[in-house]
Amino acid sequence: MRVLPRSSPILTIFNCFSLQNPYLREYFTLKSLQNHVQYERSKRYPPTPRFVQEAATLLTNPDNGYLARTVDDQDEFFQGQVGAPGEESLVFASRRLLAMIQRDDVVQGDDTYKIRPYLNKSRHVFIVSLYSYGQMFPIAYAVMTKGTTTAYAAVLNKLKELGLRPQAVVTDWDDAQRGAWKEVFPRIELWGCYFHFLRAIYRKAKKKSLASYLSDPDMSQGEVARILRMCAAIPRLSAGDIEEGYNRIWKMARDLPGVPDNVAKKLMSFLRYFKREWVSKPEEVTIKGRHVHTTSGQEGLHKWLNTCLNNMDRPSFWKFMGIIRRDEHKSYYELNGIAVTGHKTGTMSGKRQKTKNFNSRGLKFDADIIEATKCFVANQSITSFLTLAAAGVREAMHFISQFGDDVELPE
Incomplete structure (x- = not known):
């Protein structure tokens, strides 16, 4: 019998054992296995971390590997801890979403404070979103302890390493964030929110x-x-x-x-x-000449996340993780469906925020x-x-x- 790593995606496990035993493929489906695993996982979470460093350690533990991957186990979601001592950030993004950015898409960067998880010294959540097909899709999150240019640059360098290649970026007028965008992506077209x-x-x-x-x-x-x-x-x-x-x-x-x-x-x-x-x-x-004038879609996303968390200030880390993992899943399948069919498929529930002209x-x-x-x-x-x-x-x-x-x- 083939021995798998201690932590493996569900699809890998299913393919391995169903090929060895046709009986399993006949009576068990990938979907039923995923549903059962989700149910079992929901009954058990690791201890709640108190610090950013502790959260990173828990997510890199093979026993908790499923929490560091996307909901469907198809991609890695937790991308590690970045930043100098005192400026640490946790980065969450999937390569599959970053790979879907088209040349004429506009990327937006903005901070939100209310939903930052209850971790000591966590300052805000930096969200990078994609404006595509007239809608907003969050593509990366970072729980940050500082709002300096070097802290933002560490996050953006990690996203660049994962495949982020923006051509156009709109932000608010925060000098630290804007300086980081210019430093990491010196050739981008960068402008500020009109509102x-x-x-x-x-x-x-x-x-x-x-x-x-x-x-x-x-x-x-x-x-x-x-x-x-x-x-x-x-x-x-x-x-x-x-x-x-x-x-x-x-x-x-x-x-x-x-x-x-x-x-x-x-x-x-x-x-x-x-x-x-x-x-x-x-x-x-x-x-x-810009077809996106404001970061209104980002503000709408913040409100939507607050609603998902029942307007809770500083949720627990695992509750926060559950929300952003589900949002990655939702964003990927909606964006992929639109790219393939040219219109919203309707397979994912929930209203996607749109960016409107001011x-x-x-x-x-x-x-x-x-x-x-x-x-x-x-x-x-x-x-x-x-x-x-x-x-x-x-x-x-x-x-x-x-x-x-x-x-x-x-x-």
């Missing part, structure tokens, strides 16, 4: 006591409000036009009639910040942008374009002011 951009400039306007010009209906009709909203519309310009657009705004702001001196000083201070923080990186700020609920916003684009094409006037496009920003700024400057993009 997080709006949130950042609203927060800065609030610090300058200018937020009321963006949110108060009685104050939103004046020239100061117009200048601020034109800044918010700048990412709608191409990278090559952003600096010129800013220069036009600066010139307009210097000659505003009837604006109190204290407000004018705050406005000019805001514009200096805007140039330093945003105009200096036009390739990352522009969303013109503020797609507001037809007026879309109409403003379309009209502004027509105007720009007709006469190449950057000032006219920004003036028209700025009108569509009003609703977004009102939303941020109503729900707080830490609000996430609504689905």
